Amino acid sequence: MKRTIVPLGPQHPVLPEPLVLDLVLEDERVVDAVPTIGYIHRGLEAMVEKVEYTEMGFVAERICGICSFMHGMGFCASIEDIMGVEVPERARWLRLVWAELSRIQSHLLWLGLGSDAFGFENLFMHCWRMREEILDIFEATTGGRIIFSVNRIGGVKRDIADSELAGIAERLRALGERFAEIARVFRADPSIHHRLAGVGVLPAGEALAAGAVGPMARASGLATDTRLLGTHGYDRLDFEPVVEAGGDCLARVLVRLREVEQSIDLIRQLVDRMPKGDGQPIETRVRGLPDGETFMRLEQPRGEVVYYLKANGTKYLERFRARTPTFANIPAMISLVRGHDLADVPNIILTIDPCISCTER
Amino acid sequence: MANPLSLPMSRRALRNLVARPATRRYPAEVRPRFPGARGQVVFDPSTCVFCNLCARRCPAAAIECSREERSFALDQMRCITCGVCVEVCNKHSLSMSPEPRPAHAVHDASVGGGRPRRQEWRLAERPAAGAGSGA
Amino acid sequence: MDGERFLARVAAYRADGWRLSVINTTAVLPSDELPQGAFDISWSFALGTRLEHLRERVVPGEEVPSVSPSFPSAFLYENEMRELFGVDVTGIAVDLRGQLYRTATRVPFSPGAIRRRLEATGRLGDGARHAAKPQPRPTTEAGA
Numbered sequence: 001m002k003r004t005i006v007p008l009g010p011q012h013p014v015l016p017e018p019l020v021l022d023l024v025l026e027d028e029r030v031v032d033a034v035p036t037i038g039y040i041h042r043g044l045e046a047m048v049e050k051v052e053y054t055e056m057g058f059v060a061e062r063i064c065g066i067c068s069f070m071h072g073m074g075f076c077a078s079i080e081d082i083m084g085v086e087v088p089e090r091a092r093w094l095r096l097v098w099a100e101l102s103r104i105q106s107h108l109l110w111l112g113l114g115s116d117a118f119g120f121e122n123l124f125m126h127c128w129r130m131r132e133e134i135l136d137i138f139e140a141t142t143g144g145r146i147i148f149s150v151n152r153i154g155g156v157k158r159d160i161a162d163s164e165l166a167g168i169a170e171r172l173r174a175l176g177e178r179f180a181e182i183a184r185v186f187r188a189d190p191s192i193h194h195r196l197a198g199v200g201v202l203p204a205g206e207a208l209a210a211g212a213v214g215p216m217a218r219a220s221g222l223a224t225d226t227r228l229l230g231t232h233g234y235d236r237l238d239f240e241p242v243v244e245a246g247g248d249c250l251a252r253v254l255v256r257l258r259e260v261e262q263s264i265d266l267i268r269q270l271v272d273r274m275p276k277g278d279g280q281p282i283e284t285r286v287r288g289l290p291d292g293e294t295f296m297r298l299e300q301p302r303g304e305v306v307y308y309l310k311a312n313g314t315k316y317l318e319r320f321r322a323r324t325p326t327f328a329n330i331p332a333m334i335s336l337v338r339g340h341d342l343a344d345v346p347n348i349i350l351t352i353d354p355c356i357s358c359t360e361r
Numbered sequence: 362m363a364n365p366l367s368l369p370m371s372r373r374a375l376r377n378l379v380a381r382p383a384t385r386r387y388p389a390e391v392r393p394r395f396p397g398a399r400g401q402v403v404f405d406p407s408t409c410v411f412c413n414l415c416a417r418r419c420p421a422a423a424i425e426c427s428r429e430e431r432s433f434a435l436d437q438m439r440c441i442t443c444g445v446c447v448e449v450c451n452k453h454s455l456s457m458s459p460e461p462r463p464a465h466a467v468h469d470a471s472v473g474g475g476r477p478r479r480q481e482w483r484l485a486e487r488p489a490a491g492a493g494s495g496a
Numbered sequence: 497m498d499g500e501r502f503l504a505r506v507a508a509y510r511a512d513g514w515r516l517s518v519i520n521t522t523a524v525l526p527s528d529e530l531p532q533g534a535f536d537i538s539w540s541f542a543l544g545t546r547l548e549h550l551r552e553r554v555v556p557g558e559e560v561p562s563v564s565p566s567f568p569s570a571f572l573y574e575n576e577m578r579e580l581f582g583v584d585v586t587g588i589a590v591d592l593r594g595q596l597y598r599t600a601t602r603v604p605f606s607p608g609a610i611r612r613r614l615e616a617t618g619r620l621g622d623g624a625r626h627a628a629k630p631q632p633r634p635t636t637e638a639g640a
Contacts, residue, residue, distance in 0.1 A: 024508070030606045034590070034592070034595075035572075035592075035597075036595055036596065037593075037596060038596060038597035038598035039598065041597050041598065044604065044605065045605075046604060049610065049613060049617075050617060053422070055420035058420050058441065058443055063632075071379060079611045120370075121536060122370060122373075122374065123370065126373070130384050136395075139395045139398055140395045140396075140397065140398075141397070142397075143397050143398050143399035143444070143457070144398075144399055144442075147441070149399070149441075149442075149443040157444070157448075159395070179371065182373075185369040185370045185373070188369045189368060189369050189370060190368070208513070208515055209465075209567070209568065209569065210568070210569040211515050211516045211567065211569040224515075224542075225546040227547060228634065229543075240416075295518075295540060295547060295549070297547065301488050304517070304542075306517055306518045306520070306540065308522075308538075310522055318522065319520075319523075321518075321520050321522075323517070323518040323520070327572060328517075328518075328569075330572055331568070331569035331571065331572060332569070358628075360597070
């Protein structure tokens with residue numbers, strides 16, 4: 001049969017960011033897909049050559065607007081690991097509060113984008129409306145809605161008062177009730193099921209071979225969650241990774257729905273278990289220059305991120321590398337679109353929650 | 362075809378018909394700023410000793426400060442409002458205002474309209490508190 | 497590097513159910529011992545909460561076998577290694593022929609390129625400790 005090549009992107013209604021897939025079609029069916037990235041490659045990793053390690057955290061934060069807190073946290077944690085800095089207890093807990101808030105924010109954003117992609121604009125509106133509240137919490141506690149600049153090597157810059165933390169937990173509880181109503185739509189609406197169930201099935205074995213991470217892997221029945229490592233203070237929280245067996249687009253939606261609920265619960269646990277008392281130290285003063293290397297793993301909203309840092313005893317790092325979750329998920333996405341109709345491709349691309357800014361850095 | 366009223370979104374959609382909008386009538390109605398928001402860096406020339414610490418610590422190199430010329434310049438378009446300068450300033454000449462930078466700040470003031478992106482102070486003598494001259 | 501022995505170790509990871517987590521390259525700047533510089537490449541594998549690394553040092557021009565026979569998903573990392581660092585990876589499953597990234601400079605992270613950039617800005621070697629900050633761009637306002 002005659003083959004046609006249809007370029008999808010860099011500009012496409014369902015793509016929030018520029019990704020290019022050259023789709024090789026036979027009639028309406030995709031037989032192959034070739035990715036091109038690099039439209040927003042900014043060379044942020046190369047900036048370690050001229051940005052001091054103390055300031056590189058601000059660059060790391062700007063890798064991506066949705067994952068910005070976790071990137072800042074991952075960078076600072078990596079440097080702390082190299083230099084052997086002990087972060088004060090309070091800072092550790094606060095970082096987790098912000099990290100889980102980031103996850104809720106990111107998943108709500110994605111649930112909105114996802115519903116927009118499968119043609120449910122009303123739902124998109126409601127998801128983003130809830131996300132605004134999380135951004136308000138961020139602005140009140142960190143001073144920024146997208147770029148927070150609260151992480152620094154050795155701790156965090158701002159404390160959240162105990163009364164404010166209780167208020168956040170209460171607001172999240174109320175948000176959870178409204179979220180339950182929206183989650184019910186995702187779970188029960190027949191048009192969503194018709195569009196997503198059975199589409200883009202990624203079996204567990206393939207997900208493992210393709211190196212899939214995060215919600216993508218968990219929707220295929222793999223219980224991989226970097227939070228299980230117990231680092232950064234996650235060992236003090238009770239949670240089970242959210243796993244769905246379906247492996248299809250619907251399962252990936254369900255995983256994210258449940259992770260929003262899980263994160264709301266985790267923040268409640270954090271607020272309950274955090275040692276009370278305002279005015280606790282939130283920062284360790286860091287002196288000296290880092291020397292050594294480290295691999296640091298974190299669970300971002302989109303999955304496992306791996307930071308590699310190599311320092312040589314000067315102000316400038318030798319290498320900073322962030323292997324972001326989308327980078328690991330793209331091979332699985334490409335294998336998924338093969339064999340599907342062109343009309344299903346946007347849904348499959350979106351359900352991996354691609355973050356191209358992260359991928360290209 | 363399912364009964365539209367039995368669809369999970371229907372109740373919400375019906376309530377939306379009579380509910381107040383979730384948005385504000387901006388710009389007529391402006392949301393109050395959060396007290397700790399990082400809007401823009403504000404410089405108070407009356408207390409500055411031109412020690413240059415802010416300029417050296419600014420990650421975006423948005424500040425130029427000279428002890429000899431007793432001058433201070435802040436490039437608002439380069440500033441990333443990280444707040445490092447505010448923290449390091451011993452004299453509290455720099456502060457973070459929750460008011461965001463005006464969206465009509467322009468790269469080139471000579472084009473007309475808008476506020477210049479760069480604010481400069483050159484002080485021959487120390488002025489009275491609160492009196493500063495913009496660019 | 498010993499390609500066959502390396503691939504056998506990679507295959508063992510695959511057989512034991514490990515996942516390829518990341519392939520990372522670090523450029524080693526040219527020095528007296530390494531006139532052309534080198535690459536420190538690490539392949540990281542994850543299983544459960546464990547993360548293990550294989551590390552090899554190769555010099556520019558030395559062939560690095562692709563791990564695609566065991567981990568087909570490595571093609572993105574391997575294309576990246578070749579395009580950004582100039583590592584000679586052979587047998588990539590999906591060869592994107594230099595089309596993955598669109599960079600202004602060819603192989604921007606090769607040891608030579610990094611050394612040239614550091615030399616141009618005076619940050620090479622010990623100079624790194626005293627390097628200047630990036631200077632503000634010239635501004636064009638009246639009175640500036």
